[in-house]
Amino acid sequence: MIFQIILLIMLAYVVGFIYFGLYRNILARIQGRYGPTIYQSFYDSIKLFSKKNTVNYGWMFYLGPIIMATGAVLTLILVPVFSDSDFLRSATSQGNLFVLLYLMVLGPLGNALAVGTGGNPFGVMGVVRGLTRLIGLELPFYIAVVGLIIAANSSDIVHIIDMQKTGGLNIINHPLLFIAAMISMVGFFGESPFDIPGAPQEVYSGPRTEFSGKFLALLMSQGSLFAFAKLVLIIDLFLGGADSLWMLVLKTLAIFVTIIFIGVVYGRYKVEQAVDFLMKIPTLIALLGLARVIWFG
Amino acid sequence: MNSIFLLLNILPILFLYQFGGDLHVSFSLTKDFTLSLIQTPLGTFFAYLSLISFLLVTVSQKSKKLSCNYYALQLLLSFAMLIIVLAGDFITFFIGWEIMTWSSYFIISKSNNIDIKSLQKYILFSLASAFSLIAAIVISYSFANSFDFATISASFKSMPFDIQLTLIILFSLSFFTKAGVIGLHYWVVDTYSKAPDLFSSILSAVMSKMGIYGLFLIYGNIVGYQELKIMFGTILNGTDFGYTLAWIGVATSIIATFKAITQDEVKRLLAYSSIAQLGYIIAVIGFGTTYGVAGALYHTLIHTIIKLLLFINVAAIIAQTGKNRFSELGGLIYRTPVSFVMLLIGIIGLAGMPPLGGFASKFMMYNAAINTKFALILIGMLFSGAASFLYCYKLVYGIYLGHPTSKGLETQKEVPLSYLIPQIILALLLVLTGAFPGAFVKVINPILTQFSLKALPYDGVGIMDSAVGNFNGLFIMSAFVAFFVLILLLISRIKSKAKNNINRFDISYCGEVPSKDTSLHYGFGFGTELHRIKFVNAILKRSTATFYDALALQTKRSSELLSRMYYGNIHNTMIIILLFFSALFFIGVNS
Amino acid sequence: MESGFHGSDLDSSLKCKLEESGMANTHAIMEKAVNWFRSRSIFVVAYGTGCGAIEMPPTFTSRYDAERMGVVGVATPRQADLIILSGYLAYKTLRRVIRTYEQMQRPKYVITLGSCPINGGMYWDSYNTIKKLDDYIPVDVYVTGCMPRPESVIEGFVLLQERIKNGEKAGWQKYDENLKFYKDNQKRVLGGHIDPSYETDWYNLENGGVA
């Protein structure tokens, strides 16, 4: 199992960084630029890890990014990556969807403690924005997830994947839930119009303001792991998982590119606008989908 | 003084441990009027819960110079709660209930910052609770001719439906008031925040649970979950009754969560959070399914642990600094590191995060909602959980993180050991329940049998198992610790030197240098921006205070009207009273 | 007392250890690789002083696209490797610039735009601007012109990247070594109104200058 975990983390690390490079390239092309090389995020991370010194505000500040990375790794190993093989099944069967929903917030909350210790008001401003945004962001996502759970009558992800093998993909069976979940995902990926917490030009760079050197590098690395885990979770829930590496890359890439395309064309909401919006249209869409699940199976 | 009462607090625990199991005493006052104590699995669970809580709070009271009266009253309160949970009939129950009300009233009145208004609120609501309780008891006596739980339960089925409904509503109202359901929570916040700091932990952790015990007693024992199903019919996979109650619980939890976020006083925040958490319990208590009851019981346990921990922690900080507002505290993390870690464990539990026990109980409740297909209830609970992260962060940020906002905080010492010991025990309990969520199943199963529900499956201490999903607490905990240590080692090996930055003013601040006068403690005020969100503002700007204040005003006016009758001449007043009663008498005779 | 916290100290001690164990070669290769990565990824905090600030947006956006060379803007000095000072500096600005510079993490570089930071330019006789920026903080690359076009700014980036790649001695090392020189100069123009520097106690430089 340990070997598989290491393999998975390496895979997620590489894929996550390449996706992030791709993201920067796509963004550049849309803006009429060439953009950096696809490995740019990898260079950034190595450079940050090799900075000569790093500012530290005490032990809680030191531990914050580590808690965040732990949360990301734990999320990663609890999401089933391949639908048919029993790759890491012994680990993924130990958790369920609720564990994942909470683990996804555990990391950022741990990091928020470090931000608070750093004492920079801009950082805390970013955290508060993030937590306030979360109120709106989680609602459509929760409704979508609950809809799937009720439809499958289980919070076990493997079971939800298996359901889709016989009953057809969830994206076709429950398109409304998928749309709602994707709108939330745009926010979970920190894309416009929901990129409120770390908004540069407004609050420095939000929660990351005081992090430098290896801490920033760790935050970036865990970000790519976490992004991969979130993508895999979405394809597990709605696209029936992936049965081979190629399918995995293809499906996650499709979701990722969709999210980018939504993200690049919008400006930024204010936090209250974002929550208001999320509580109206996506929530309504999700509730319609949920009603369909409850009354029509 | 403290050690004597500590011993006195240990005694009932030992007694229960030694002679408990099948305790059954009764002594008759008159022929058909007996007081009885019967030990049920449910009662035993609540008895241990309250007794151990009292013990821990007494430990933490060591460094406070408290009078003998205070301890005696507290002991009386503990005794009253023991009577309530062990009572076998309603008279004993009611005696316990009254002693609890009065003894707690006197303790609260001993607080330094209590005002007459809050005291009045407390006693009025307690009386209202007691009146509706006694009304329900009298009604049930008139049908069953007995105060005995078993007899009333047996004759309940033969009562007419409207009487059944009235009874359930009256009992529920009484216990809802104690638990602080929204609408009836008017007294809770003031009382919790103004009671003696350590006593607040008892109020929130134990006394509110007596309301929960009462609800279990009525729904599970007296009426019976099966009977409830027959009475009210079913919706989706659950009962109508459970669904209604669940909405009350979820509304309570959502509203109280948002209210909690906007509080500035530390203990008011905790009070609202307590209301919100009890909302969860009330949401699932009426389901009448295995998971519903198990979830409610599990969350009762977890909430007791968390609220004891948090209130003791906050009480210690208030005692140490003399400040009780977020806007006056801050930056204590490196002054009182142990306290910080304890509070941190507490809020991770409160937020229901996976490695700790808070998650196990929430998972049980979510399972209950999936089982009955109450999707909206589940969403409501998840939503209020997501919003609760905000007040959890505010709690830890406002006190420990950020910058100190008033003088003396920078030279603060760690709180006394007597405060820390109970906190460490409670934090350990939280960690243990997180790693071994299955262990508690063995405690729950006898209670489930008592309610004639199916027992929970048991797959080992580490695993929490249910029909709709399971998780391995031990695996998640150990994986978390393992990865944490691994990443920590990796990061500390990287040669990029982490320079310890001791000066808190060395932050990137747009090239400026903040000084002592710059206000840098940003987060204590958060919650204000919630007013700009329409949906949340709709909740925040409403308050039950307007209703109750109007009620108080009307009562005052009508009593003023009445008092006009006394215009100084005693004879005339007497004559009017005499006339009134004779009129009543005639009406009575004629009908 | 150990003075400051020069990254080079750490390196040299490591080098000694590696040399003992006959691994100096590996270390040199590692160093080269790391330098290459450093040169490929430069985070910029663009400090808009003077007229040249207007040249920064075209440099970073669609027209000239500095990101294709790995040069990206960041918001805070904590994350930055490079600070661009785009013109003349008033004394008031200098104070903030020094503070920003000191908050950046080593290795760090400075690029200036225009002739004003070199010798005062057209402000050569102004009462409130500094004349030679290099006296106060070490400049790595001057991009000349009044004001320079984005092409020349990019040329400056390329020059800096070359230097980083070759592992040449950079400004921040000079700053750490000649702290007294720089601090004395700063003290002279800023007078009594000096911001506290949390890295070095430069009032007591004689005693090693550790804060």
Ligand code: SF4
């Ligand atoms: S060099 Fe020319 S353009 Fe640049 S700041 Fe000086 S005067 Fe302005």
